[in-house]
Amino acid sequence: EEEFASPDPLMELEAGTEMDDDDDVHDQLVDEEIDVKPRKLGGGKTRIRRSISAKPVKRLPDCKPTRIQQFVALKREVKDDINDALDLAADAVIIEGLSLQKAADRFDISKTVLWRRVRTNPAYMRNNRERPSLQEAYERLKNGDSLKSISTELQIPMSTLHRHKVRLSAQGRLPNFVSCRKRDNTPKDELRDKLAKAVHACLNEGMSQNHAANLFEIPKST
Secondary structure, three states, rough: OOOOOOOOHHHHHHHHHHHHHHHHHHHHHHHHHHHHHHHHHHEEEOOOOOOHOOOOOOOOOOOOOOHHHHHHHHHHHHHHHHHHHHHHHHHHHHHOOOOOHHHHHOOOOOOHHHHHHHHHOOOOOHHHHHHHHHHHHHHHHHEEEHHHOOOHHOOHHHHHHHHHHHEEEEOOOOOOOOOOOOOOOOHHHHHHHHHOOOOOOHHHOOHHHHHHHHOOOOOOOO
């Protein structure tokens, strides 16, 4: 059996002290690394925070008006011109007694827009606007315009226009291509039968719509 000499107590104490010193040095190095690492961010340069008010204001370079700006300016000028024309046309209707159609033609504007402008004016009396409108309706009926278009534009009931159209037809003052029929009181069953025959003639016999309408005495639009 081998006998081992007991180590010297002083040597063990010194060795333990050296190990404790190594641990302290390691901890200090770790602390220094932690302190140093944040400073190394950004290439070792110190970051300076700028306040929001310190940001430089970018100045837009002076440039010519864009196409959109030019379009808006042009549109504004056109609108002003239209308003001026409407004012002049309204004065012509109210003061001079000109009809809506003639005033609209003179100032090159829409008659409907002009009517909306003057209809709320107290000076635009009802009796002052009915006579020129009716006279204009007569002229358009003699030219062969449809009742629907005249009624829509002149604000005259269809029944009134039809009555005047019948009167003009009896006087022989309508164009040859304009047909004028009295209101049809034919029963619905008979009218349906006429319509079926007219459709058959147009689709299968090659008859024109105008000829079929005249032959079976039904409206061409129907």
